[in-house]
Amino acid sequence: MKLKEYRNYFIEKLTPLYDAMEAESFFNITLEELKGWKRVDLAMKPDAVLSSDEITKWNKVLEQLEGQKPIQYIFAKAHFYGLEFEVNENTLIPRPETEELVEWIVKENEFKGNIKVLDVGTGSGCIAVSLAKNLTDATVSAIDVSVEALAVAKRNALHNKTDVNFIQQDILAAETLPQTFDIIVSNPPYVRNLEKVEIKENVLQYEPHLALFVEDNDALLFYRKIALLAKGNLSPNGKLYFEINQYLGTEMIEMLENFGFKDIVLKKDIYGNDRMMAAMV
Structure with missing residues (x-):
């Protein structure tokens, strides 16, 4: 599956629970955490394809977000006052x-x-x-x-x-x-x-x-x-x-x-x- 197609799927799955802007921010955070890409990277490589292993990882994140687990806990990090902090339950x-x-x-x-x-x-x-x-x-x-x-x-x-x-x-x-x-x-x-x-x-x-x-x-x-x-x-x-x-x-x-x-x-x-x-x- 192309990454840009998965993006639409990801946001569509989350919009019943979150507003579209928040769902998109979750996608962008996941993009950076799992692929090391910024939004501009996706724009520059619109035909990038996710492997089956990558889709499995993305789906795991998506499932946790659908369960309303905070994304900061999913990736065990949060940003505060210009610094990065580990967070957990x-x-x-x-x-x-x-x-x-x-x-x-x-x-x-x-x-x-x-x-x-x-x-x-x-x-x-x-x-x-x-x-x-x-x-x-x-x-x-x-x-x-x-x-x-x-x-x-x-x-x-x-x-x-x-x-x-x-x-x-x-x-x-x-x-x-x-x-x-x-x-x-x-x-x-x-x-x-x-x-x-x-x-x-x-x-x-x-x-x-x-x-x-x-x-x-x-x-x-x-x-x-x-x-x-x-x-x-x-x-x-x-x-x-x-x-x-x-x-x-x-x-x-x-x-x-x-x-x-x-x-x-x-x-x-x-x-x-x-x-x-x-x-x-």
């Missing part, structure tokens, strides 16, 4: 909103040098590694409860040539942090069970619920604990950054005020949702 797939949080931190701190940074609930390590890559002379540490996630994060730090100190720790059980930090950042679990109806099926089926969901009656569980630890472990004028549940901005401001934080800023993401916060100790 033990780690969340990095989101564009989280890139905005990293961008905010980098812009505010890129020229400070020699600062100590802690990422709480690091998962794939995307925040910690990106900050280590982009903050001059920063010392970056990262905590996660999951041994499996930390193994992925360590490989990502190595792959991206960064030095991050990884710590296996249940943050909810921590009485203090290992040292004083200038920046503490976290994108903890914040989706309430009542919001599951808004979550895409591929996320519910494949991404780790441990890193996503909190109980409806205690949605700020992780934020309270991290804010409490930050009060005792941030340096003078140190800063706490959070990615947050878009529906709980007001509650987050109130909580941080109750802890005595100052200069609290609530920021919207590219979609217009309340998504990020920063506060000084």
Whole structure:
């Protein structure tokens, strides 16, 4: 079968589940992963033929996409803040909103040098590694409860040539942090069970619920604990950054005020949702 014919078949099979643009993006990603080709290569070689072995590999990818497995998990990689990260079912797939949080931190701190940074609930390590890559002379540490996630994060730090100190720790059980930090950042679990109806099926089926969901009656569980630890472990004028549940901005401001934080800023993401916060100790 000609590759361009298979392309039509591939997109046609996926369009009942995904919009045409997303289906085409899946084809282009698969083209690059399985054949090492860009779209322009296919345009330059319109009569290229897929062997039976190649069709078998393509069909396997197609079958997984039809089962709504995220393409990042199929190829075990995701791109975040200009870097490539390994991901699997033990780690969340990095989101564009989280890139905005990293961008905010980098812009505010890129020229400070020699600062100590802690990422709480690091998962794939995307925040910690990106900050280590982009903050001059920063010392970056990262905590996660999951041994499996930390193994992925360590490989990502190595792959991206960064030095991050990884710590296996249940943050909810921590009485203090290992040292004083200038920046503490976290994108903890914040989706309430009542919001599951808004979550895409591929996320519910494949991404780790441990890193996503909190109980409806205690949605700020992780934020309270991290804010409490930050009060005792941030340096003078140190800063706490959070990615947050878009529906709980007001509650987050109130909580941080109750802890005595100052200069609290609530920021919207590219979609217009309340998504990020920063506060000084």
